Every structure is written in C-alpha cells, then in structure tokens.
Amino acid sequence: MTERSSLSVGVVGLGAMGGGMAAHLTASGAETHGFDLSEEARTRLGDRGVAVHDTLSALAEAVDVIVLSLPKAEHVEAVCLGAGGLAEVGRTGQIVVDTTTSMPDVSRRVATALAGRGMAMLDAPVSGGPSGAASGGMTMMVGGDGDALDRARPVLDIMTATVVHVGGSGDGNIAKIANNLLCAAHLLTTAEAMSLAARAGARPESVLEAVNAGSGRSGVSQVNFPRWVLSGAYDSGFTMGLMRKDVGLAVALAKEHGLDLPISMATAEIWRESAQTLADGEDFNRIVCRIDKALYSE
Known part of the structure; x- marks a missing residue:
C-alpha cells in the first residue's frame, strides 16, 4: 500500500481526469483540496471527501503541491499567468505539477514565470485515461527540475504507477505528444x-x-482493441476531440521544426477528416470505424 503523503495537494480542474486524481488521493489518505469553475464538479468531489474551494487563491493558500488537470495549453497559461493566477497567488516553495497535454514552449514560459515567484513547475502529462486517474495506475512523463520532482514524489507515487523523468522543462510534453501520435496511428494500422x-x-x-505474441503488438493492440474495440464497449473516457487536439499538437510541433513526417501527416489528416462523421464527444477508439464500419460498429 502506498504510504500517505505528508504534503497537502490541490487539484485544479475536477473533470474526468482531475476528479479521478483528487478522489484517489483522498481515498489514499492524502490531504487533498480541489478547485473547478464548475459548481457541480466542486459538489461532486466535495461529496467524496475532497476539501473544495470557491477560488484558486484559496486553494493555493492551503497546499504544498498544485496539480493542474486542464483541457488545453491556453487554460494552463490563464491559470498560471492570467489575472489572479498562480504567478500572483502562489507561495514560494510550492510545486506546480501540470498534467495537461500542452505545448513545450508554453510549459517553459510558465516555468520561467513561476520560478520568478520561487515556485517550481513540472510539465507532467499522463497516460492511462480516467480509469488510471481513479486507480493511481497512470504513467507520468515529467519534464523539469529533478529536485522539484523528488520533492513532489510522495504525491506522484500515489497518483501514478510509473514516473519517467524525460528531461528539462517542456520535455514531458514532447514525450506525451509523441506517445499520443503513436497511439493515434496504431489505432488506424491495427x-x-x-x-x-x-x-x-x-x-x-x-x-x-497472435499479433500480441509477436512483434506487431502495441499498447493499442494489447489494451484498446480487446477492451474497447472488439468488445464494442467504446467507453474509455477519452474523446475524439481530445485526441484530435493532441494530434494537432504533434502537427504543430513538426511544422515548427520543419519536419517532413508523411505517415504522421497522413494519420493527422484521417483524424481531422473524421470530424465529419465522428463528433468530438465520441470515444476516441471509434476512429476504427473509418477503416471498416461494418466490422467495428456496435
């Protein structure tokens, strides 16, 4: 059993991922606080024992580690650098752990700004979906200072099954973008x-x-296909819209560095065009219906 963290932790963003993290931290004995703009989300997590706050400043005042679980990079910038953001209301010595899949330049910019306040920032996107968030079974890819990572470990060890320190600030998001690009492609090829x-x-x-016993296997063939595709469940908790966003981040990063990645660009085009028939709210595994609707539809 994971030992209780002596650090107090606050989760900003109490949706499917952040809510799962907060509930799991609370159930594991950690002093857990939460904030979300949604009153419904605050009430839901409050009912599960999370100490919820009506404002970001109240949460920041109460905790040692602040975990961000937000939809996009622009939300991270707003929460950290906007009016009333963490750069204003945070405290010296606090560690911000951003689990949002964001862009590396945004992570570096936010880390620099928070460092000016004596705060540390780790870009730490996660893999494992809502079920991993709720069970502490996620994999976390971390960019940032190793000393800050060591100080945050008591919290991260409750939240995750595996923590990989990729490198400096922004490198965690580079790893996550690469991971999700592969996942998007593997769904199509499988x-x-x-x-x-x-x-x-x-x-x-x-x-x-047979494939899973051979060299063609992947996380998609080993997990996604038996659990969500061939079963017809399509209830992973990760949406088409979120994967389209992440594939878009990969395309933007490739263009930024002048890379010619034909397979990745073909993958991105299929995901982009799929918006015509698969809404953003649909489970992301349904992309397989673009390959063979008769075989993969429920």
Whole structure:
C-alpha cells in the first residue's frame, strides 16, 4: 500500500481526469483540496471527501503541491499567468505539477514565470485515461527540475504507477505528444490489420492474440482493441476531440521544426477528416470505424 503523503495537494480542474486524481488521493489518505469553475464538479468531489474551494487563491493558500488537470495549453497559461493566477497567488516553495497535454514552449514560459515567484513547475502529462486517474495506475512523463520532482514524489507515487523523468522543462510534453501520435496511428494500422484478417477469413480475436505474441503488438493492440474495440464497449473516457487536439499538437510541433513526417501527416489528416462523421464527444477508439464500419460498429 502506498504510504500517505505528508504534503497537502490541490487539484485544479475536477473533470474526468482531475476528479479521478483528487478522489484517489483522498481515498489514499492524502490531504487533498480541489478547485473547478464548475459548481457541480466542486459538489461532486466535495461529496467524496475532497476539501473544495470557491477560488484558486484559496486553494493555493492551503497546499504544498498544485496539480493542474486542464483541457488545453491556453487554460494552463490563464491559470498560471492570467489575472489572479498562480504567478500572483502562489507561495514560494510550492510545486506546480501540470498534467495537461500542452505545448513545450508554453510549459517553459510558465516555468520561467513561476520560478520568478520561487515556485517550481513540472510539465507532467499522463497516460492511462480516467480509469488510471481513479486507480493511481497512470504513467507520468515529467519534464523539469529533478529536485522539484523528488520533492513532489510522495504525491506522484500515489497518483501514478510509473514516473519517467524525460528531461528539462517542456520535455514531458514532447514525450506525451509523441506517445499520443503513436497511439493515434496504431489505432488506424491495427484496425487495418484486423480488417484484413477478417476479410481473409480469420477471426480478428484470434489474429489479435497472435499479433500480441509477436512483434506487431502495441499498447493499442494489447489494451484498446480487446477492451474497447472488439468488445464494442467504446467507453474509455477519452474523446475524439481530445485526441484530435493532441494530434494537432504533434502537427504543430513538426511544422515548427520543419519536419517532413508523411505517415504522421497522413494519420493527422484521417483524424481531422473524421470530424465529419465522428463528433468530438465520441470515444476516441471509434476512429476504427473509418477503416471498416461494418466490422467495428456496435
């Protein structure tokens, strides 16, 4: 059993991911505070034992570690650098752990600003979805100062199963963008391979078992396909809109560095065009329907 953290922690953003993190931290015995603009979210997490606050400044005053779980980079900038943001209301010695999938330049800019207040910033996006957030089973990819990471470890060890320190500020987001680009591509390539198998007369479930014992396996073939695709469940908690956003971050990063990545760009185009038939709120695994609607639809 993970030992209780002696650090107080506040979670900003109590949606599917942040709410799961806050509830798990509370259930694990950590002193956990929460803030969200939504009164419904505050009430829901308050009912689960999280000490919720009506303002960001009240939360910042109460905790040692502040975990951000926000939709996009612009929300991170607003919470950290905007009027009444953490750069104004935070305290010297506090550590901000940003689990948002953001852009590395944003993470570096925010880290520099917070350092001017004597605060540390870790860009620490996570993989594992809402179920991982609720169970402490996430993988965290961390960019930032190693000493700050060591100080935050008691909290992170409750929240995650694996922490990988990738490098300096911004590097955690580079790793997460690369990870999600691969996931987006693997969903398409695995869907094509299983469609090929089915049309050639083999059972996709059996071929998938063989692939997962061979060199073609991936996290998508090992987890997504049996759990959410071939089962027809499509309830991972991660949406088409979120994956489109993350693929878009990969495209922007590639363009920023003048890279010619034809497979990645083809992947991005399929995800972009899928908006015509798959709404942002749909489960992201439904992208496989673009490959073979008859095989993968419920």
